[in-house]
Amino acid sequence: MADVSKLSSTTTAPAPLSRWKMRLIRRPEIVLSPILLVTVLGLWEGGVRFFDVPSYMLPRVSTIIYGLYQGFAISIFSRGGYWLNGAVTLAEVLLGFVIGSAIGLVLGIFISQIRLLDATLRPYIVAFQCLPKVAIAPIIVMWFGYDITSKVVMVTMLCFFPLLVNCMVGFRSVDTDRIELLRSLSATPSQIFWKVKFPSALPFIFAGLDIAAVFAIVGAIVGEFVGAQLGLGVQILSMNAQMDTAGSFSVCIVLAVMGLVLNYSIRAVQRRVLFWAPSEAIQQPINV
Amino acid sequence: MSPETATANNHRAANDAAPPFIAIRHVGKTFTTLRGDQINALVDIDCAIGEGNFITIVGPSGCGKSTLLRILAGLIPITTGRVEIGGDAVTGPRRDIGMVFQSSILLPWRTVLDNVMLPAEILGIPKAQARERALSLLSMVRLEGFENKYPQELSGGMQQRASIARALLHDPKILLMDEPFGALDAMTREQMNLELQRIWQKSGKTVVLVTHSISEAVFLGDRVLVMTPRPGRLETVIPVKIARPRGLDGMATPEFGGITHEIRRLLKQEGTIE
Ligand SMILES: Nc1ncnc2c1ncn2[C@@H]1O[C@H](COP(=O)(O)OP(=O)(O)O)[C@@H](O)[C@H]1O
Numbered sequence A: 001m002a003d004v005s006k007l008s009s010t011t012t013a014p015a016p017l018s019r020w021k022m023r024l025i026r027r028p029e030i031v032l033s034p035i036l037l038v039t040v041l042g043l044w045e046g047g048v049r050f051f052d053v054p055s056y057m058l059p060r061v062s063t064i065i066y067g068l069y070q071g072f073a074i075s076i077f078s079r080g081g082y083w084l085n086g087a088v089t090l091a092e093v094l095l096g097f098v099i100g101s102a103i104g105l106v107l108g109i110f111i112s113q114i115r116l117l118d119a120t121l122r123p124y125i126v127a128f129q130c131l132p133k134v135a136i137a138p139i140i141v142m143w144f145g146y147d148i149t150s151k152v153v154m155v156t157m158l159c160f161f162p163l164l165v166n167c168m169v170g171f172r173s174v175d176t177d178r179i180e181l182l183r184s185l186s187a188t189p190s191q192i193f194w195k196v197k198f199p200s201a202l203p204f205i206f207a208g209l210d211i212a213a214v215f216a217i218v219g220a221i222v223g224e225f226v227g228a229q230l231g232l233g234v235q236i237l238s239m240n241a242q243m244d245t246a247g248s249f250s251v252c253i254v255l256a257v258m259g260l261v262l263n264y265s266i267r268a269v270q271r272r273v274l275f276w277a278p279s280e281a282i283q284q285p286i287n288v
Numbered sequence B: 001m002s003p004e005t006a007t008a009n010n011h012r013a014a015n016d017a018a019p020p021f022i023a024i025r026h027v028g029k030t031f032t033t034l035r036g037d038q039i040n041a042l043v044d045i046d047c048a049i050g051e052g053n054f055i056t057i058v059g060p061s062g063c064g065k066s067t068l069l070r071i072l073a074g075l076i077p078i079t080t081g082r083v084e085i086g087g088d089a090v091t092g093p094r095r096d097i098g099m100v101f102q103s104s105i106l107l108p109w110r111t112v113l114d115n116v117m118l119p120a121e122i123l124g125i126p127k128a129q130a131r132e133r134a135l136s137l138l139s140m141v142r143l144e145g146f147e148n149k150y151p152q153e154l155s156g157g158m159q160q161r162a163s164i165a166r167a168l169l170h171d172p173k174i175l176l177m178d179e180p181f182g183a184l185d186a187m188t189r190e191q192m193n194l195e196l197q198r199i200w201q202k203s204g205k206t207v208v209l210v211t212h213s214i215s216e217a218v219f220l221g222d223r224v225l226v227m228t229p230r231p232g233r234l235e236t237v238i239p240v241k242i243a244r245p246r247g248l249d250g251m252a253t254p255e256f257g258g259i260t261h262e263i264r265r266l267l268k269q270e271g272t273i274e
């Protein structure tokens, strides 16, 4: 009886509040995560002030945020601001991502349809996967110069491999029963490809895009570190040279946001296209 | 000729008046593995199946049941012998065959209706016509109301019923079923056996159903082909003269028990079950 009265008293509480409570009980992380962030940042700020850490070693949180504000408060055409440099880096990331993924996808599909080609190339692809591809950034900058091209090539190359490899794995793991079913209906190879193989490989292809998105930003920054005139990577280098550690941190925040937005966009498309697939990620170990 | 094939031939004699609808003549199949070993999956299989018959094939794993079915479907070539359907040699997949596999193989990105309509897309059947037929088949397998669900939202038995509807979409003359109810629990399985008998009686198809359940084979079959492994041979063909429609309580009759006992004895003799 006591339980029943308790239950009814909660249901008669004001509707918006009780809905909030319900959400909180079901998913306490929506409050805990921000609390954790604020706590860590607070400890950081307090610790730096209390122990009087020099700002070139570890800047205060408030200084980093101010640096972020300064970077965006400048004219969008200023070479020292985040707008222009951010746009250059973003262009490198997006161009390289699209080109690299497209080439990786097309080549991956092509190779995996021809068994002999697949078997012949596989050892080299595996070997290339083990090579840390950022190591050849200096060579690429030497070949393609200091402007945006070398960075786009760098990003393209980094995005190419996850797509290639995931395509090859994806097409290889298509359920043979599905192919047999189509064959029993006297389907043509192109019908088998479009109706079964390609959709079956899509979860792997999207997993490849997820990885490529992360690699794209790494590739652009490493390329800019090696040699560039504009870009957020260039800005990190010049801020470091001036011991402006807070500035470097604030650029990292810009890069993190860029990565999050890219990742979120891919996942949004993925949720629509792969509504039918179990959500656990298919991860392939691929070296940056 | 071995005594086993002689028995098989005796039973065929009854059907020999008209040329058989499906003729399996001294069929042998040898697989070569990647290591170069030869596996005799089937040796000298000889039997005839009349149009509209319900044939069941029973035998332990590895006796070549699936291989025989895939040969009938034209999915794999034979090594020796000859297979004819309606007087024509089978050389590849045919339009007049529907297949049901052990797993339902529904494509998870398609709704139940779109899955059932898959054969129409491949065989070029007009969409409107296929849709109408798919809906009536779905109601025949008692899945009306589930057209727009995705396969993942259906139980195992419902998925398998949808795959039966798909196999019937292009109105094939022959339905080949490879352990279609093997993955279902015993209760659902009995229910599905009843449903299949009803669907078969209604549609008049020729059905060849593979199973490793002796009672399922006897319950459904006009004749039961008993196969034994290493190498895969047709041990004997056992006619089941129990009247249709057969009910589940018929499984308790002495007649049913006698036939299942006989098959069990044959398989035990071969040392394939203990
Ligand atoms: N593609 C294949 N390559 C090599 N051996 C095969 C192949 N398919 C089947 N076999 C072999 O043929 C025999 C019969 O297999 P199968 O027809 O699947 O038996 P069942 O369906 O009765 O369990 C088995 O020994 C199996 O290993």
Ligand SMILES: [Mg+2]
Binding pocket: B065, B066, B067, B178
């Ligand atoms: Mg089998």
